[in-house]
Amino acid sequence: MSKHNNPFPGENNTGHFWDDEQDIRELNNRPPRWYMQAMLVGLVAIVIYSFYYPSIPWFGDHYKGAAGWTQITEMNESVAKLEAYRKKKFAASEQAIADSSLEDIIRDDELRTYAIKTAKTLFGDNCAACHGAAGQGNLNFPVLADDDWLYGGTLANIKQAITHGRKGNMPARMLGITDPEAHQLATFLIETGKGTQGNPDPAAKSLYLSKGCIGCHGVALAGNQLLGAANLSDGIYRFKADDQHASIVRTILHGVNQPANAETRNAIMPAFGQSKVINPVQLKKLIIYVHQLGGGVAVQPAPKKSASLNTQPMPTVATTQL
Numbered sequence: 001m002s003k004h005n006n007p008f009p010g011e012n013n014t015g016h017f018w019d020d021e022q023d024i025r026e027l028n029n030r031p032p033r034w035y036m037q038a039m040l041v042g043l044v045a046i047v048i049y050s051f052y053y054p055s056i057p058w059f060g061d062h063y064k065g066a067a068g069w070t071q072i073t074e075m076n077e078s079v080a081k082l083e084a085y086r087k088k089k090f091a092a093s094e095q096a097i098a099d100s101s102l103e104d105i106i107r108d109d110e111l112r113t114y115a116i117k118t119a120k121t122l123f124g125d126n127c128a129a130c131h132g133a134a135g136q137g138n139l140n141f142p143v144l145a146d147d148d149w150l151y152g153g154t155l156a157n158i159k160q161a162i163t164h165g166r167k168g169n170m171p172a173r174m175l176g177i178t179d180p181e182a183h184q185l186a187t188f189l190i191e192t193g194k195g196t197q198g199n200p201d202p203a204a205k206s207l208y209l210s211k212g213c214i215g216c217h218g219v220a221l222a223g224n225q226l227l228g229a230a231n232l233s234d235g236i237y238r239f240k241a242d243d244q245h246a247s248i249v250r251t252i253l254h255g256v257n258q259p260a261n262a263e264t265r266n267a268i269m270p271a272f273g274q275s276k277v278i279n280p281v282q283l284k285k286l287i288i289y290v291h292q293l294g295g296g297v298a299v300q301p302a303p304k305k306s307a308s309l310n311t312q313p314m315p316t317v318a319t320t321q322l
């Protein structure tokens with residue numbers, strides 16, 4: 001509509017009327033002052049922010065900002081702060097672990113709890129892939145949470161395993177065992193493992209005795225922890241399988257860690273003592289942790305220093321997991 005026939009000439013409208021009654025009209029007023037001021041402040045803020053923080057994408061990169069801020073540096077700073085806090089808070093406990101013998105750590109409730117709690121992640125990072133998240137074992141990797149040890153469950157045994165590694169050795173086809181003999185031995189071992197319910201064949205026992213098995217597993221089949229030779233009498237299998245008979249036959253025919261035999265069992269525990277992955281304090285924590293998973297040989301109470309000074313009975317030491 002042109003200006004000259006505007007029915008509301010004095011009111012500064014734009015001439016746009018939006019209904020027939022001309023009740024809805026577009027006016028041309030200035031915006032309120034506060035609104036303009038807020039917008040100007042906003043514009044200035046955009047300029048400052050764009051200068052200070054990373055902004056403006058540019059050919060695959062972007063302007064980095066005067067502050068040098070990134071989300072990564074902010075996260076790293078927070079992590080460093082947290083670690084400094086932890087270091088300070090736990091410095092005394094870390095030092096106590098470093099200074100105490102394994103036995104003394106086990107005897108001290110607070111220190112033992114601290115070692116176990118902090119070892120949990122270490123175990124998850126370094127050991128769980130093979131031994132399971134709670135040391136429950138995995139196909140071909142031994143259980144650590146029970147008291148059926150290949151190499152023994154004292155602190156010293158466990159320390160040796162983690163520090164220097166372990167590698168069991170069992171020859172394949174001892175003294176020329178034939179396939180039927182291997183099956184006969186497997187049946188014999190399974191029956192023996194059933195205890196009083198089992199029915200081991202005496203002829204197979206003679207075979208067992210004559211094929212050199214006793215050199216490592218003993219006459220009573222109880223194994224030998226110095227060699228890591230498994231106990232064969234308890235029905236607990238370190239190479240567990242759905243078809244246990246076939247699994248035993250395989251072990252007898254192909255041995256353990258025999259590099260020349262393609263079907264041999266590989267059973268190698270890495271040596272963490274030489275790795276840079278864990279430090280000596282972490283090593284101690286892991287030893288305590290494994291010992292306390294449930295199968296560790298109980299630690300004796302500390303010897304009394306002086307009968308006259310120390311009349312309190314020594315507390316018995318827990319071996320259960322927290």
Ligand code: HEC
Pocket residue numbers: 123126127128129130131140141142143144148149150151152158161162166167168169228266267268269270272286290
């Ligand atoms: C690459 C797999 C692997 C990793 C990782 C591993 N282990 Fe082992 N571990 C083994 C195997 C295999 C054996 C058994 C060795 C044998 O049969 O001679 C074993 C044996 C052991 C034993 C002796 C068990 C017994 O019955 O006497 C202990 C203790 C042990 N491991 C602790 C650990 C701890 C703690 C860690 C982490 C720091 C760890 N292992 C990481 C594979 C592994």
Ligand code: HEC
Pocket residue numbers: 150167168169170171174177185189211212213214215216217227228229230231232236237238239240248251252256267
């Ligand atoms: C030189 C020592 C040695 C001799 C001899 C030996 N073994 Fe073993 N055997 C071992 C060791 C060590 C292991 C455990 C390997 C490991 O876990 O690293 C083992 C493991 C086994 C296992 C697996 C047990 C399980 O819990 O899964 C069976 C079965 C077995 N031996 C049977 C025999 C029989 C049968 C003979 C005789 C024909 C024999 N072994 C002779 C050292 C020996």
